[in-house]
Every structure is written in structure tokens, then in C-alpha cells.
Amino acid sequence: MAPELSESVRRAVLWVPDWPVVAAVAEGLLDPEVPAAVHAGRGVLVASASARAAGVRRGMRRRSAQQICPELVLLAADEVRDARAFEPLVQAVETVVAEVEVVRPGMVVFLARGPARHVGSEGALAEALVGVVAEETGAECLVGVADGLLTAMLAARAGVVVPSEESTVFLAGQEIGCLTLAAGTRRAAAETADLVDLLRRLGIRTLGTYAALESGDVAARFGSHGLTMHRLARGLDTVPPSARRVEDDVLAAADLDPPADRSDVAAFAARALAEQLASRMLRRGVVCARLRVAARTEDGTELVRTWTIDGAPSAAELTDRVRWQLEGWLSGRSGRPPSAPLTHLELVAQEVSPAGAVQDGLWGRARRGEAQAGRAALRVQGLLGAEGVLVPVLQGGRDPRAAARLVAWGDDPTPLRRTDAPWPGQVPTPWPATVPREPVPVRLLDAEGGLVRIDARGTTSAAPRRVVVPPAGRAQTGTAATPVVRAGEYPLLAWAGPWHGAERWWTDQGRRRAYVQVVPEGVPAMLLALERGSWQLEGIYD
Structure with a gap:
């Protein structure tokens, strides 16, 4: 699409509300009649209309959302699923509009002047798009037309056509947080969120107030990104259109x-x-x-x-x-x-x-070995698939297994739980150096040969004296034949604990676990866990 020579370009935005939920319904993962929400970690990202009617809101903790709406169905966020389900909708839009740009799964943007002239008017264009999307995909969407990208996005959320002469008035009353809608990358989203937080603390709470500032003052106080957001608040495009091509593709x-x-x-x-x-x-x-x-x-x-x-x-x-x-x-x-x-x-x-100023990271470019390792990982993924190469990501948790999350190589290594949050009942550090992929069944015995028990108050039935590792006590720590610890019966030199904790005890998915550290004779120290009456080996202190 060639840029038009004006301060802002007339654009149309098609937006599907609650797209992550709609995508999950399209792939048969959710019942459209049941209240549902998509979450990332512990917070709700998107809630369906029926869930919002019950009081579920974006950003709400999963626990709070389920307390408000007990029948709520929760589904983990999946960007690949959202994009995969969005392609048929984009193809439906292309039956009306020739050139479409995808902003994100759930939203597309395109120049409005040509398509509107073809169908008769901007209102007719919006009606045609809503109809074809509903007919081809069954999804309900909203279409907005306005001058400038951010104005068109806000118009789509309201489902209106904003005349050029009313763009300034339309934008002026919008909350300053609307600037985050235009962020297209994680870096831009983070920078915009910081800018919005700063503007709110300075008392600038609407786009109109921000747009009223002088551009020179904005550039001096908030930098280049603040100036870009200032142009959006004024109803302009992020970069002024130019008659010549500045850089080659x-x-x-x-x-x-x-x-x-x-x-x-x-x-x-x-x-x-x-x-x-x-x-x-x-x-x-x-x-x-x-x-x-x-x-x-x-x-x-x-x-x-x-x-x-x-x-x-x-x-x-x-x-x-x-x-x-x-x-x-x-x-x-x-x-x-x-x-x-x-x-x-x-x-x-x-x-x-x-770019203005593009530089390497603080510690320089990646070393040659890091680049070679990355290429090797990519080659293995080409043979085994995206999930064939996994890397660990540290996150918050009460035990070593919960604090490690495996993600595919190259995916965003974002922890789902905060590492600095309080975790009552957390196993004391340092944690085991070796954690088997699957817990290994063991038995913890007292002096009489009976199984050591721990009650709901965290009290042991007797002092542990021996740990028994059955012959089947193997787990995958790299290869299927790698033993976690030799089978046998080992007397204990020392032990510590228990650390008792209950997670979500009020639900059917609740867990009660107790951890004990033991030092057997002749083998490394172990971290054991008791759950549902059975002891398991959770880690080895190398």
C-alpha cells in the first residue's frame, strides 16, 4: 500500500472482540454457551461476554474469577492457536478488500478510501465486512473508519465511522491508556506502558491533554517514543508520509x-x-x-x-x-x-x-559459541519439530519442579509466576541440582520398618531412619536408561523437615504435600515428597 501525502491516512480497522476466546471456540476447545476466559499465568487476559456479565474482568486473578463465577472455564493463552484460527477470517476479509495488514490476531487494518469508493461509502464498507465475516466464519466483528491508525482502532472498538473533521474531538476524551493499543512489539508495549504510567502520575489522563502539549516539549521530556505516541494522540500517523522512498526494503x-x-x-x-x-x-x-x-x-x-x-x-x-x-x-x-x-x-x-540509534547490547554482540549453539538448536528443531528442543525458564514456585518451565527454543522465555512473590511453605534453598523428569517412587521408613506419615498439621508419625529405592526407581534425566539413584535400602545419617503446604485445597484440583530432606549413607542427599500417602524422590543434592 503506497502512503498518501497527507498528515494522516484514512484507515479502516476490523476488530473481533475477545478473539482468544473466539479462537478457542473455533477450534472446539470451548463451548460458546459456557462462561470462559483465557489466562496467562495467574491473570485473566480475555473473558467472554457471559463471563463479564458474571463479573469476571481482565487482569483478575484466576482464583478470584472462579470465586465470582464457579462455572467459569479457564484456558491457557496460546498465540499460535489465535493466529492459526485467524487466517480463515483474514481470507474472508480479502473477498471484499484487496490488501489487508494483520496488526495482531483479532485485528486487521487497511486503507479505506479505495474499498469505500468501490462499495459506495464507508458505512457500506463496514456493513459488507461484518456480513462476510459472519457468513464465512460465524464470528462477530466491529469495523471502524477514521483518520490515523490509533483513531481507527478506537473507532473499531466503538463500531463507528469518524468523519475527518471530528477526529480531534473523538480522540480528546479517550483515556491515555488507549495508547497501548497501537504497540506492535513487546518492546514497544513495554515502553508505552511505562510512558502511560508516567503521564498518569503527571496528571495527564486523556489523549486530548497529551495532544495539547507542544511537540518540542514532548520530545525533550519523553524522548522519541513519547513523540511518536504524541503524534498518535493528535490523530496522525507515527511517521509523517513522504513523497519519496527513504530506505529500500x-x-x-x-x-x-x-x-x-x-x-x-x-x-x-x-x-x-x-x-x-x-x-x-x-x-x-x-x-x-x-x-x-x-x-x-x-x-x-x-x-x-x-x-x-x-x-x-x-x-x-x-x-x-x-x-x-x-x-x-x-x-x-x-x-x-x-x-x-x-x-x-x-x-x-x-x-x-x-532507526536513529541502534546499538549492540550492553555486553556486546553474542559470542561465536552462542551463535553456533543457536544454529545447532535450529537444525535439531528442523528435524524434530518446534517442541523437539526445550529450554528451562525459572519462575516462582514452592518446589524445584514447579519453579522450572520448559519452552520451545526461540519462544518467549517469560515466567508465568513471579519469582519475587512470597511462597508460603516453600522448600528452603539451596534446591536440588538434579530434578528427574518424573518423580521416582520411594519409601521412607521409621525404626520399626513402618512407613513414615505426616498429618495435616505437619507432624511426623516417627523419626525417619531408612529410605528404600525400589529397582524400578529410574527416571529420564537425559536418556531413558539413566538411573536417578541406585536401587537399595539406605540408613539415614540426618534428616530435616517436614515443610508442609496445601495448594488450592478448596477445589477438586487441590494438593497437599510435605517435603523432607534426607542424607542417606553412601548416596547423595535427597529431597522427598509425601503426597496422597506415597513418598517420591523429587531431587538429588549433588
């Missing part, structure tokens, strides 16, 4: 041999291309406004999709969008899947402009 392309007919296979090449594209943009010191993903099939069919992406996207953020798009094309859920396997993949950074 940045391209990264590769042939797929053998051709890829599965998304996990194509994702291997996509990740390498995304890293190559991010590296080229960094070397040239440029940022982009759009990412174009293009693929070619064995029979010559061309597949193209454009994503809106602002700022200097990282390789991980580029990879996410490419992987989402490949899932939409190749998962088989698309209304028009590729007619043949993919033979060529191409990524193009468009609307490229100088």
Missing part, C-alpha cells in the same frame, strides 16, 4: 528443499530467515513498519500476508509472526490451504526508515 529469502507441507518443518527455515532479517536491519540501522511474509508452492501458487509491526522488532518477534502465519496456511484449518507443499519462503521488511 530489507529482504531475506530461502528455498525449501525438501518442500514443506507441515508448519513445524517450515518454521525451521522461518526462524533462520527471521534472524537473518533482524541482523540485516540492525546492521543498516533501520526499523520497519510492516513485515511481508510470502511463500510459493510446488505448483506455482503465491501466498502473501502482511503484518503491521512497529519499531525495531527482535528476531523472536519476527519469528513469532512468521510462525503464526505458517500455522494459518499449513495447519489444515484454513478455508483455502495451500494447494501444494511450500518450496520458497520470503520475508520483506517494508516501510523502512532510519
Whole structure:
């Protein structure tokens, strides 16, 4: 889409409310009649209309949401699922509009002037889009038309067409937090959230108040990002349109041999291309406004999709969008899947402009060994799939097993639980150095040979004297034949504990566990856990 030579461009935004919930319903994971919510970690991200009617709100803790609405169905967030289910909807929009950009799963944007002229008016365009989306996908959507990206987004949330002469009035009364809607990357979202928090503390609580500030004062006080958000608050685009092309597009392309007919296979090449594209943009010191993903099939069919992406996207953020798009094309859920396997993949950074200041990290560029390790991991993922290479992420928890989360190599290593939060009943540190993939059944015996018990008050039935590891006491710590500890019966030299804790005891999923540290003779110290009357080996202190 060529930019128009005005201070702001007339845009239309199509938005599907509660898209993560709608996507889960589309894939058969949720019943549309039951109150539902999608959560990340412990907080609610999106709630369905029936759940909101019961009092469930965004940001609410899962425990509080279930107390307010006991019949609430919770589902973990999944960006790949959201993007995969969104592709049929984008294809439905393309039956009305020729060129569409995906902002995020659940929202698309496009220039409004041409399509509106074709169907008769902007109101007719909105009606046509709502009708075709409902007919093709069954989803309910809202369409907004206005000058500037942020204004169009807010118009879509209200389902209105804002005339050009009313844009300033429409924006003026909007809450300052609406600026976060325009953030297209994690970095931009974090910077915008910090800016909004600062503006609120300074007493600037509406877009109109922020827009009334002088641009020079905004640049001096809030920097380049604050100036970009200031343009959005004024109803303008983030970058003034130019009559000439400032920078050439940045391209990264590769042939797929053998051709890829599965998304996990194509994702291997996509990740390498995304890293190559991010590296080229960094070397040239440029940022982009759009990412174009293009693929070619064995029979010559061309597949193209454009994503809106602002700022200097990282390789991980580029990879996410490419992987989402490949899932939409190749998962088989698309209304028009590729007619043949993919033979060529191409990524193009468009609307490229100088970054101003792009530099390496504080400690310099990644070392050669780190780069080689990353390439090796990508090659293994190409053979085994995205879930074939996992890396641990530390997060909050009461025990070593809960404090480690495995994510696919290259995915966002974000902990789901805060590490600095209080965890009553937490096993004291240091924690075991070796944690088996699955707990190993053991027996903890007293002097009489009876099984040691721990009551609800955390009191042991007798002092532990021996630990018995049965012959089947093996677990996968790297290979299936690796023993966690030799089978046998070991007298104890010392023991400590118990540390007793109950999690969600008021629900059917509640757990009661008690931990004991023991030092057997002849083998390393162990962390044992008692749950439902059975002892398990949870870790080895090497």
C-alpha cells in the first residue's frame, strides 16, 4: 500500500472482540454457551461476554474469577492457536478488500478510501465486512473508519465511522491508556506502558491533554517514543508520509528443499530467515513498519500476508509472526490451504526508515559459541519439530519442579509466576541440582520398618531412619536408561523437615504435600515428597 501525502491516512480497522476466546471456540476447545476466559499465568487476559456479565474482568486473578463465577472455564493463552484460527477470517476479509495488514490476531487494518469508493461509502464498507465475516466464519466483528491508525482502532472498538473533521474531538476524551493499543512489539508495549504510567502520575489522563502539549516539549521530556505516541494522540500517523522512498526494503529469502507441507518443518527455515532479517536491519540501522511474509508452492501458487509491526522488532518477534502465519496456511484449518507443499519462503521488511540509534547490547554482540549453539538448536528443531528442543525458564514456585518451565527454543522465555512473590511453605534453598523428569517412587521408613506419615498439621508419625529405592526407581534425566539413584535400602545419617503446604485445597484440583530432606549413607542427599500417602524422590543434592 503506497502512503498518501497527507498528515494522516484514512484507515479502516476490523476488530473481533475477545478473539482468544473466539479462537478457542473455533477450534472446539470451548463451548460458546459456557462462561470462559483465557489466562496467562495467574491473570485473566480475555473473558467472554457471559463471563463479564458474571463479573469476571481482565487482569483478575484466576482464583478470584472462579470465586465470582464457579462455572467459569479457564484456558491457557496460546498465540499460535489465535493466529492459526485467524487466517480463515483474514481470507474472508480479502473477498471484499484487496490488501489487508494483520496488526495482531483479532485485528486487521487497511486503507479505506479505495474499498469505500468501490462499495459506495464507508458505512457500506463496514456493513459488507461484518456480513462476510459472519457468513464465512460465524464470528462477530466491529469495523471502524477514521483518520490515523490509533483513531481507527478506537473507532473499531466503538463500531463507528469518524468523519475527518471530528477526529480531534473523538480522540480528546479517550483515556491515555488507549495508547497501548497501537504497540506492535513487546518492546514497544513495554515502553508505552511505562510512558502511560508516567503521564498518569503527571496528571495527564486523556489523549486530548497529551495532544495539547507542544511537540518540542514532548520530545525533550519523553524522548522519541513519547513523540511518536504524541503524534498518535493528535490523530496522525507515527511517521509523517513522504513523497519519496527513504530506505529500500530489507529482504531475506530461502528455498525449501525438501518442500514443506507441515508448519513445524517450515518454521525451521522461518526462524533462520527471521534472524537473518533482524541482523540485516540492525546492521543498516533501520526499523520497519510492516513485515511481508510470502511463500510459493510446488505448483506455482503465491501466498502473501502482511503484518503491521512497529519499531525495531527482535528476531523472536519476527519469528513469532512468521510462525503464526505458517500455522494459518499449513495447519489444515484454513478455508483455502495451500494447494501444494511450500518450496520458497520470503520475508520483506517494508516501510523502512532510519532507526536513529541502534546499538549492540550492553555486553556486546553474542559470542561465536552462542551463535553456533543457536544454529545447532535450529537444525535439531528442523528435524524434530518446534517442541523437539526445550529450554528451562525459572519462575516462582514452592518446589524445584514447579519453579522450572520448559519452552520451545526461540519462544518467549517469560515466567508465568513471579519469582519475587512470597511462597508460603516453600522448600528452603539451596534446591536440588538434579530434578528427574518424573518423580521416582520411594519409601521412607521409621525404626520399626513402618512407613513414615505426616498429618495435616505437619507432624511426623516417627523419626525417619531408612529410605528404600525400589529397582524400578529410574527416571529420564537425559536418556531413558539413566538411573536417578541406585536401587537399595539406605540408613539415614540426618534428616530435616517436614515443610508442609496445601495448594488450592478448596477445589477438586487441590494438593497437599510435605517435603523432607534426607542424607542417606553412601548416596547423595535427597529431597522427598509425601503426597496422597506415597513418598517420591523429587531431587538429588549433588
